[in-house]
Amino acid sequence: MSIKKSKTARKAILVLADGTVFYGSALGADGQAVGEVVFNTAMTGYQEILTDPSYAEQIITFTYPHIGNYGTNNEDVESNQVWAKAMVIRDRSMVASNFRSNLSLPDYLLKHGVVGIADVDTRRLTHHIREHGSQNGCVMTYAADAEAPIAEAQAAAQGFGGLAGLDLAKVTSCTEAYQWDQGSWLLEEGFTKPSSTDFHVVAYDFGAKMNILRMLVDRGCKVTVVPAQTPAADVLSMNPDGIFLSNGPGDPGACDYAIHAIQEFLKQGVPLFGICLGHQLLALASGAKTMKMKIGHHGANHPVLDIAHGTVMITSQNHGFAVDADSLPSTLTATHKSLFDGTLQGIRHNEKPAFGFQGHPEASPGSRDAMPLFDQFIDLMKQHATTHAQS
Numbered sequence: 001m002s003i004k005k006s007k008t009a010r011k012a013i014l015v016l017a018d019g020t021v022f023y024g025s026a027l028g029a030d031g032q033a034v035g036e037v038v039f040n041t042a043m044t045g046y047q048e049i050l051t052d053p054s055y056a057e058q059i060i061t062f063t064y065p066h067i068g069n070y071g072t073n074n075e076d077v078e079s080n081q082v083w084a085k086a087m088v089i090r091d092r093s094m095v096a097s098n099f100r101s102n103l104s105l106p107d108y109l110l111k112h113g114v115v116g117i118a119d120v121d122t123r124r125l126t127h128h129i130r131e132h133g134s135q136n137g138c139v140m141t142y143a144a145d146a147e148a149p150i151a152e153a154q155a156a157a158q159g160f161g162g163l164a165g166l167d168l169a170k171v172t173s174c175t176e177a178y179q180w181d182q183g184s185w186l187l188e189e190g191f192t193k194p195s196s197t198d199f200h201v202v203a204y205d206f207g208a209k210m211n212i213l214r215m216l217v218d219r220g221c222k223v224t225v226v227p228a229q230t231p232a233a234d235v236l237s238m239n240p241d242g243i244f245l246s247n248g249p250g251d252p253g254a255c256d257y258a259i260h261a262i263q264e265f266l267k268q269g270v271p272l273f274g275i276c277l278g279h280q281l282l283a284l285a286s287g288a289k290t291m292k293m294k295i296g297h298h299g300a301n302h303p304v305l306d307i308a309h310g311t312v313m314i315t316s317q318n319h320g321f322a323v324d325a326d327s328l329p330s331t332l333t334a335t336h337k338s339l340f341d342g343t344l345q346g347i348r349h350n351e352k353p354a355f356g357f358q359g360h361p362e363a364s365p366g367s368r369d370a371m372p373l374f375d376q377f378i379d380l381m382k383q384h385a386t387t388h389a390q391s
Ligand SMILES: NC(=O)CC[C@H](N)C(=O)O
Pocket: 054, 246, 247, 248, 249, 250, 251, 252, 275, 276, 277, 278, 318, 319, 320, 321, 322
């Protein structure tokens, strides 16, 4: 257990584009960060959340009031860098208490050059966002004896164009194809593969979380990860048993290259599974529409209804866009919906072996309730392989 005092007496402000100001103290690197301000309600998992590429260009407010208490480590990351633009918290923990911790949260932010602000009235901020919708903001640090640079921060916030129309998947994606062979810690916990399948899955990396890839390996898949803009023909020449469409940041409507590739895969009838951005892209490729939500969903305890079975799953969520349920063409069926606001959470193609889920079945952090969706993908590939062997 190590007691860490704040390294700096510097102050910080968060100023929203509408001029609302939140005062606090600097946490992490000095400087400024601009992005869309969202709030995440998960009680734990701040390191997974900070490193989730889907948070690119976003400033994350953590509603759980005490953050940093178990420090950071080398394992609980969802990518190789912090993608969140800045972190907003209520209370910084003075203690990093965990045998796995090798760096306190403030030192971790410093190491990654990420700006943060602590001692913020995050409840007031969250209420403001809930009422007025997520909006752009700027976190700026300044010397304790200086005036708060409010006008400068507001101008910076107003200068950010927002996420609508922004293709960030090509920014967070890998640049070259590679094999992924690491499974999750569930294997060590005694999780057994449903059966050894050896399916070759090509995973489009739009900003993929590592735990998704681990879930596929846990189920015996051989995983090839490819960059976001890989043409359909290149993927088909790899002879995949199934294609996985990953999560990722930004506006799905801006990823025309991915939408075209998915249309080709649908035409060819290759089994497809999309998570979050991947689910939205599958919907767009099938003729549905997406929209920007007022505040989005960011948390680890969102109830989602499985419509066919009438059962409820507690799920992890991180999205600011959604598929418009009223826009579904007759080729798509709604399979899941959010019990918070009724928005669409899952789709299945009626004619092709393809389905998508808006939440995060890989959790990390969060509940494992939706993990069987990975088994559903394996079953889909099995069925497809059997039908093909017969024809
Ligand atoms: N986690 C994700 O894949 C997010 C998808 C998309 N960028 C959204 O905000 O809705």
